[in-house]
Amino acid sequence: MVNEKKKYPKLPLTSKEKNLLALVDTHEEEITQLLQKLVQIESLNFSEFQFWDNSAIFKFTKEFLDKEGFTTELFKAPFTNSKKNEFYYNLLASLDSSSKGKTLQFNGHLDIVPYNEDNWDSNTPPLGGVIKDGKLFGRGSIDMKAGIACQVMAMKLLKESGEKFNGKLQMWFTPDEETHGAYGSAFMTKNHFEAINADATIVSEPSIRHPMKSPNIGIGEKGPHWLKFTFHGVAGHGSWPRKKSNAINKATNFMVNARKKLKFPKQKPPVTKWQSIRQLISRVGISGFRELRKFQPPKLPLDKDKRDNGILYRTTFSFNDIKAGIKTNIIPDRCELDVDFRAMPGLTTQELFDSLVRYCSKIKYRIELPEGYSNLQHNDSKFKDEPVDVYLTILTIGEGSATDPNSEFGKVVQNAFTAVYETSPVFSYNTGxxxxxxxxxxxxxxxxxxxxGGRNAHNANEYADLSTMKDTTKLYLLIAYRYLNS
Ligand SMILES: [Zn+2]
Incomplete structure (x- = not known):
């Protein structure tokens, strides 16, 4: 077991704050009940290309917040891939002090990823919200209806306490984070920026990593670049193989060489390896740190990979979907390969594309990029008259992001964290x-x-660890109280 080291807070709780946080203790049951209700309302999100009505959970949440006396507003994001009147909701709920001040925003996504009920324990079905051994089971329980329940309760308790604050506390609920937010975060930032542009925002994605008992503070994430490579070759009779112009072989050659020859410019991560180690040691001590390093999730029989922590510190790629071929005796002239790139914060899409073009030049493929990006091969006479071997298209892209942990708000977060957990914060950034x-x-x-905290997000038997929810709610509440009084 890893024990977290006690740290005396720089800004310990005042007696007023103690009373405020004690409200969370008396409402613990209510936090669990809210989570249970949210889990029991199905709110699937399959794909950004297929509409799935998840309005029921928005209506439930709006009604809940209306009853509590918050000002709420639904925003409609029309679904672009259909002619019917289909749309996704975003919901904004606010608590305005009516005195001048900052705006703090809570944020969470109400959508869940699909599930295969056959893989779940029959006693804890995906939409059951069953509580067992201090865990609440269900799809979306930890990713991320638990965080939402904590934030909603923090808002409600700040209101109920009658404590004075300035400015505004608001919460924004999104419908499609799991497919990168075309109708949620991207839609709102493009179309209703004024409504959601707060001075500071806390996204309540789960971040208590087993075996820790307090959350990591996420300050950045990699940028997803989901790209489709369409390789073109020459068809023919299967009895007369075409080693280099078979489209499957072209794609294979691309994949095999990428491991050694596809290089991206290095970027400094938002939290370096040494910073992480130092923070962990100040949290759990050297022996605890050794214990943490030993901790490994159970390994599956077919898993031939070693755990690679270096993944956090470099741009990565994974070949995840491939389609080609018509018939066993026909050489394919087309092969589609979908690749999931995760770019380090700081690496731009153009720089990532430049790396891909350089790599294609190395393996002597002419590549065409999507419109709007410059292509290094266009200045290379070697490729000028060559036919295009591979076309690149964008499935979804977003650049990586990083936030300064020592900003004014960052300091409020750090001090509130230490006051609630009496241990020092650990910053992290995410591959996802x-x-x-x-x-x-x-x-x-x-x-x-x-x-x-909880486990099995996106997996069978997902659960929220109920023992983590009270303190997380306290942390949100204390941050809101302190920040809106600073
Ligand atoms: Zn999530």
């Missing part, structure tokens, strides 16, 4: 994306990502 990426890209400042 959240709605924060679209917010940073739109120019919003001070976006932090942290929330409660």
């Amino acid at each position: 994306f959240s709605d924060a990426g679209n917010m940073v890209e739109a120019g919003m400042k001070d976006i932090f990502v942290f929330g409660p």
Whole structure:
């Protein structure tokens, strides 16, 4: 077991704050009940290309907040791939002090990823919200209805307490974070920027990593670049192989060589490896740190990979979808390969494309980029008259993001964290994306990502660890109280 080291807070709780946070203790049951209701309302999001009505959960949440006396507003984002009147909701709920001040925003996504009920334990079905051994099971429980329940309760308790504050506390609920936010964070930042551009935002994605008991504070994430490579070759009779012009072989050659020859410019991560190690050691001590390093999730029999922590510190790619071929005896002249690139914060899309073009030049492929990007091969006489081997198209892109942990708001977060958990904060940044990426890209400042704990997000038997929710709610509440009084 890893024990977290006690740290005396720089700004300990005042007696007023103690009373405020004690409200969370008396409402713990209510936080769980809210989470249970949210989990029992199906709010799937399959794909950004297929509409799935998840309005029920928005209506429920709006009604809940209306009853509590918040000002709410639904925004409609029309679904572009259909002629019917289909749209996704975004919901904004606010608590205005009516005195001048800053705006703090809470944010969470109400959508969930699909599930295969057959893989779930029959006692804890995906939409059941069953509570067992201090865990609440269900799809979306930890990703991320638990964080939402904590933030909603923090808002409600700030209101109920009657404590004075300035400015405004608001919460923004999005419908499609799991497919990168075309109708949520991207839609709102493009079409209703004034409504959601707060002075600071906390996204309540889960961030308590087993075996820790307090959240990592997320200050950045990699930029997803989901790209389709369409390789063109020459068809023919399968009895007469074409080693280099078979489109599958072209794609294979591209994949095999990429491991050694595809290089991206290095970027300094928002949290370096050494900073992470130092922060962890100040949290758990050297022996605890050694324990943490030993901790490995159970390994599957077919897993031949070693754990690679270096993934955090470089731009990565994974070949995840491939389609080609018509018939066993026909050489394919076309092969489509979808690749998931995760760009380090600081690496621009153009720089990533430049790397891909350089790599294609190395393996002697002519590549065409999507419109609007400059292509290094266009100045290369070697490729001028060559036919195009591979076309690149964009499935979805977002650049990486990073937030300064030592901003004015960052200091409020750090001090509140230490006051609630009595241990020192650990900053992290994520390989995956959240709605924060679209917010940073739109120019919003001070976006932090942290929330409660649980396991099996996007997997069978997903659960929220109920024992983490009370303190997470306290943290949100204390940050709101302190920031809106600063
Ligand atoms: Zn999530």
